[in-house]
Structure formats: C-alpha cells, structure tokens
Amino acid sequence: TLAAVLFDVDGTLADTERDGHRVAFNQAFKDYGLDWHWDVTLYGELLEITGGKERIRHFLQHYQPAFPPQDNLDQWIADLHRTKTGHFLTLLNKGKIKLRPGVENLIRQLRTDGIKVAIATTTTPENVTALLESTLGIGSPDWFDVIGAGDIVPHKKPAPDIYLWVMDQLGVSAEHCIAIEDSANGLRSALAAGIKTVVTSSEYTQLQDFSEATLVLPNLAGLNRSTLHKLVSEPA
Numbered sequence: 001t002l003a004a005v006l007f008d009v010d011g012t013l014a015d016t017e018r019d020g021h022r023v024a025f026n027q028a029f030k031d032y033g034l035d036w037h038w039d040v041t042l043y044g045e046l047l048e049i050t051g052g053k054e055r056i057r058h059f060l061q062h063y064q065p066a067f068p069p070q071d072n073l074d075q076w077i078a079d080l081h082r083t084k085t086g087h088f089l090t091l092l093n094k095g096k097i098k099l100r101p102g103v104e105n106l107i108r109q110l111r112t113d114g115i116k117v118a119i120a121t122t123t124t125p126e127n128v129t130a131l132l133e134s135t136l137g138i139g140s141p142d143w144f145d146v147i148g149a150g151d152i153v154p155h156k157k158p159a160p161d162i163y164l165w166v167m168d169q170l171g172v173s174a175e176h177c178i179a180i181e182d183s184a185n186g187l188r189s190a191l192a193a194g195i196k197t198v199v200t201s202s203e204y205t206q207l208q209d210f211s212e213a214t215l216v217l218p219n220l221a222g223l224n225r226s227t228l229h230k231l232v233s234e235p236a
C-alpha cells in the first residue's frame, strides 16, 4: 500500500533551473566582480553536479584554472552561494517561477487520501519554503510531513542519503513509497534508496536515460493518485 510520495523540487515541482538558479548564479558572479557567465548550454553541463556549492567548486576546478587560490575556499564558495540564494529568493518572491502542470492537483489529491507527502531535494531549504509559499500559499510548507533539503545529509544526489533520511523521518519503508524525479541523478538517488520512481522529464533532462524508472511522463498532469496506488503494489 502507498504510504508516502516523495517529491524532488528543481525540475519536478517547477522549472527552476534555466530562468531561476542559473540567473541567480550569474547575478552573484556579477556582485563578486567575476567575469563568469553560465549560459543555458554550459549550465546544462554543470547540472551534472548537484548542489550549488558543489557546482561552483566544480566550475572553478574545471573551467577556471587561473583563478587565484583563496585562503579559505570553502568559506568563499559558501559566501558566494549565499549571495546566489538571495537572488534566487528574490526571483521566487517576484512570482517568476510557476509550478509545473499537475503538481498542485496531485499534492492535493494525495493529502485528501491521507497519503504522506514529503520533499527530498539537494537545493537549499529556504528555496523550498519560498517556492512553496510563492506558488501554493503561505501555509503550504506545512502540507509536507517532511522536508529534506540541502546539507542535512553529507552526500547529495545521486547518493541515496536524502531519500533515506526522509523515509527515516517519515517512519515509512521504501516499499510503501513512490519518488517523483526529473533527472538521472535524482532517479539514481531514489533507486539506490530502494524506491520506485516516476520520472517527469524537464527541459534539461529530456535526453537522459530513464530506463530504470517505473514510469516516465512528460509532466504530472496525467498522473493521478490511483496510478500511484497501483504502481506501489506491482512487482518491481
């Protein structure tokens, strides 16, 4: 039986990357006087690395070999990333990012059925709260039984850690859960935690390999609660 549905955030709840996170990173680079610019194509490559701080570090190491050494690189990255988060929150609060089709309806259906809903994401916790509040309303973060985000676990997706943490907090086991993801990294993470996964591919992920997903959909508009109830009880 279905006990909980675990949602990824970026790319799954909303298309946040191209016109959200990417723009916010570029604004932060400008604030720091860096002549870096992540265009749409480059950002697609950098999305292979999950987590904004990890993505900045990867970019430094692989694309900016001449960048001068910093006394405390971790701190420098953390500060730059905090500036980026500020810009992303401003974009959300301006209402620039909408939920993808079917997301709100599915969350409401599940709650009506008494199914737990949770978030399992690599993004920063404030980003999740702000996205939910700006799209579903002020009280909506409370609709979620657990929100697992960011640095709460040491290893980000594709490691299973965040899904394992969320299931532990929920008190449910993987066989009673469905994960909803948009990317190959997210799918690997959920599968490694033993969770059947529905993939709703997004702009940046549509060419990725989702052959191990239980179901692949262009968006969530066609996904209703009865399909999820059925998927969880089918043999893997």
Ligand code: XBP
Binding pocket: 008, 009, 010, 011, 012, 017, 021, 049, 050, 051, 052, 053, 120, 121, 122, 123, 124, 127, 157, 183, 186
């Ligand atoms: C998406 C990510 C995040 C965002 C940026 O993860 O990898 O790093 O791109 O957010 P998911 P931060 O699809 O699991 O939500 O800069 O806050 O990390």
Ligand code: MG
Binding pocket: 008, 009, 010, 011, 012, 181, 182, 183, 186
């Ligand atoms: Mg995602």
